[in-house]
Amino acid sequence: MDEVKVVVAHSERATLRVGDVFLKVDADQARIDIEVDAMALAPVPTPEILWRKPPVLAIAAVPGRTLGRLGEPSTASPTAWAAAGAAIRKLHDAPLPPRPGRAGRDLAEVAADLDGECEWLVTHDVLPADLVTRNRQVAEAALAPWTPAFTHGDLQIAHVFADDDEITGIIDWSEAGQGDALYDLATLTLGQEEHIGDVVAGYGTDVDLDVIQAWWSLRSLLGVRWLVEHGFDPFAPGCEVDVLRSRM
Structure with a gap:
C-alpha cells in the first residue's frame, strides 16, 4: 500500500499525497471551482484532474522536480x-x-x-519598528495601477515543476484570476533574488524591478502573522523575515 504523506495542512485546507495522486481537501468549494476552471484555461502545463467529489479534488502528480522551496537554495539551472x-x-x-x-x-x-x-507587527513586538517602516515604504511602489493579466496568484517556487530544464507542470491554481503580472513574478522569486535575471530573460520583456521588490516587501509584511498563526515559521533562514531584512 502506498504511504499517505501530508504535503500541507492547516485550518483552511489540506493536501495529501498517495502514490502519484494528490488529494486536495478544501471546505470552500469556491476555491476548488476556481482551481478547476483556471487549469482548463491556462495555456501552460497543469496537473491532470482525476476526479472530484466534494470536498476532495484528486489530481495526478506532474513529472519533474520543483524549482525549489522558500528558505532553501534552488538547485534548478538558470535555463x-x-x-x-x-x-x-x-x-x-x-x-x-x-x-x-x-x-x-x-x-x-x-x-x-x-x-x-x-501596526500589529509593531504593537505585538513581532518585528522592529524600523524594519516594518522601511518595508512599508518599499511596498508603496506595488500599490499602483496595473494592467490586468491572467495570473496564477500563488506562484511560489514549490508550485513550479521542471524536468530537463523544461517546465512540466504548475500546480495549485485556487488563487488564479485577473491580476497584476508582476505579483506572479515577485511570488516566484521571493527569497530567490539571485534568479530574477534569469526569470526576466525568459519572460522576454522589460519589467519594473522596483515593483517586484515592492511586492516582496508587501507579501512578506502581509504574511508573517498568518504564517505564525497557522504553524509556519516566517523567521526560518531565507524566509519572509529575511526577505524584509534584505530591504534594509
Whole structure:
C-alpha cells in the first residue's frame, strides 16, 4: 500500500499525497471551482484532474522536480528559471479569466490590510519598528495601477515543476484570476533574488524591478502573522523575515 504523506495542512485546507495522486481537501468549494476552471484555461502545463467529489479534488502528480522551496537554495539551472519566466509570460498573455484573483485585489483594500498588519507587527513586538517602516515604504511602489493579466496568484517556487530544464507542470491554481503580472513574478522569486535575471530573460520583456521588490516587501509584511498563526515559521533562514531584512 502506498504511504499517505501530508504535503500541507492547516485550518483552511489540506493536501495529501498517495502514490502519484494528490488529494486536495478544501471546505470552500469556491476555491476548488476556481482551481478547476483556471487549469482548463491556462495555456501552460497543469496537473491532470482525476476526479472530484466534494470536498476532495484528486489530481495526478506532474513529472519533474520543483524549482525549489522558500528558505532553501534552488538547485534548478538558470535555463530552468528562464523557462519558468517564458511559461509565466505565456500565461500572462492569455485571454483574461472571468474573475479577479488574489493578484487582482482592490489596491485600497490591500493598502488598508497592509497598514493593519504593520501596526500589529509593531504593537505585538513581532518585528522592529524600523524594519516594518522601511518595508512599508518599499511596498508603496506595488500599490499602483496595473494592467490586468491572467495570473496564477500563488506562484511560489514549490508550485513550479521542471524536468530537463523544461517546465512540466504548475500546480495549485485556487488563487488564479485577473491580476497584476508582476505579483506572479515577485511570488516566484521571493527569497530567490539571485534568479530574477534569469526569470526576466525568459519572460522576454522589460519589467519594473522596483515593483517586484515592492511586492516582496508587501507579501512578506502581509504574511508573517498568518504564517505564525497557522504553524509556519516566517523567521526560518531565507524566509519572509529575511526577505524584509534584505530591504534594509
